[in-house]
Amino acid sequence: MKLLIKAPAKINLTLDVLHKRPDGYHEVEMVMTTIDLADRVELTLLESDQIKILSHNRFVPDDQRNLAYQAAQLLKERFGVKKGVTIAIEKNIPVAAGLAGGSSDAAAALRGLNKLWDLGLSMDELAALGSEIGSDVSFCVYGGTALASGRGEKIQELPAPPTCWVILAKPFIGVSTADIYRRLDVANLQHPDTKSMIQGIAENDYQEVCRNMGNVLEEVTLNLHHDVAQIKDQMKRFGADSVLMSGSGPTVFGLVQHDSRMHRIYNGLRGFCDQVFAVRLLGERHTLD
Known part of the structure; x- marks a missing residue:
């Protein structure tokens, strides 16, 4: 079986x-x-x-x-x-x-x-x-x-967030999650507005979701790995609506709604980054079937 x-x-x-x-x-x-x-x-x-x-x-x-x-x-x-x-x-x-x-x-x-x-x-x-x-x-x-x-x-x-494209780019490095957390200055963090993010998702408000993206680990990883910061800057320059590092990194993702802009960002990033993907949000929970 x-x-x-x-x-x-x-x-x-x-x-x-x-x-x-x-x-x-x-x-x-x-x-x-x-x-x-x-x-x-x-x-x-x-x-x-x-x-x-x-x-x-x-x-x-x-x-x-x-x-x-x-x-x-x-x-x-x-x-x-x-x-x-x-x-x-x-x-x-x-x-x-x-x-x-x-x-x-x-x-x-x-x-x-x-x-x-x-x-x-x-x-x-x-x-x-x-x-x-x-x-x-x-x-x-x-x-x-x-x-x-x-x-x-x-x-x-x-609920599922508003539908959009997600462009991901990962440089050819690995990041130790434990190391990033060790270096984190917990007392002096700029906290993301989690409540506003949840509200934006609940109201299916794409702009509100984009406005409230945030990751307190990002600054630590960006300071250690400048190529991650470079990818983030490039993704913004190519026209992503909002850009953030996922988890402890090093993958950076950008959200975009329009197909034409997705293709422009995807093709632009492939010029200097090994692993680039353009995918959709899923949003739906798994079942036991």
């Missing part, structure tokens, strides 16, 4: 850090939404009690470091599953990009294995398990658009 699951990337329309918690994590508040750039995760049932990871991407680990592997291992241990699985991951989302590619693969594995191993878990139960794997996994289990708080595991569903 085989299952093919889509694992979409996410972008942060806002990312705010409120304070550092006693447990060492940061208390965050983020508005996230899924986009139509996705990995493909194929699950094949094995009668033998093992987990195999297959990927042609050399940056994808094939052992316990892989979040999809961790998802399968967690389900096996928690529910006494004696069967195994081969998890084949076709990577389309850039690795270490601030787009939650690994987290989305893990979430896809949770949703798919729930069906493959006939576990009968609800979406909320899968999201709770996801929070044990990584901060973004809970959101990726649900997909769609949401306000994530706590360390990212508390999910409040939001």
Whole structure:
């Protein structure tokens, strides 16, 4: 038996850090939404009690470091599953990009294995398990658009944002999320207006969404990696309506509504950036079907 699951990337329309918690994590508040750039995760049932990871991407680990592997291992241990699985991951989302590619693969594995191993878990139960794997996994289990708080595991569903194009550009560097958070001066942040972003989404107001995009990690990453700042400047110059770094970076994305301007920005960025994508917002939540 085989299952093919889509694992979409996410972008942060806002990312705010409120304070550092006693447990060492940061208390965050983020508005996230899924986009139509996705990995493909194929699950094949094995009668033998093992987990195999297959990927042609050399940056994808094939052992316990892989979040999809961790998802399968967690389900096996928690529910006494004696069967195994081969998890084949076709990577389309850039690795270490601030787009939650690994987290989305893990979430896809949770949703798919729930069906493959006939576990009968609800979406909320899968999201709770996801929070044990990584901060973004809970959101990726649900997909769609949401306000994530706590360390990212508390999910409040939001409506889909206004439809538009998302142009993404990732320079050929990786960014350590832990390193960016370590360098963050929590006491002196310019906080994004999360409430106005949520209101803009609720009212389907594209201009309000564009006006209220913000990411407190952006300044740290831009100071460390000048090519990220350069991409952001170029995207603005080519005519994106609003431009922001996603997550801890280094991917920068711009929103635009008009096809002609999307093509101009996409073609302009391809001149000096390896990985450029033009995709639509998804906005819809996953289901267990």
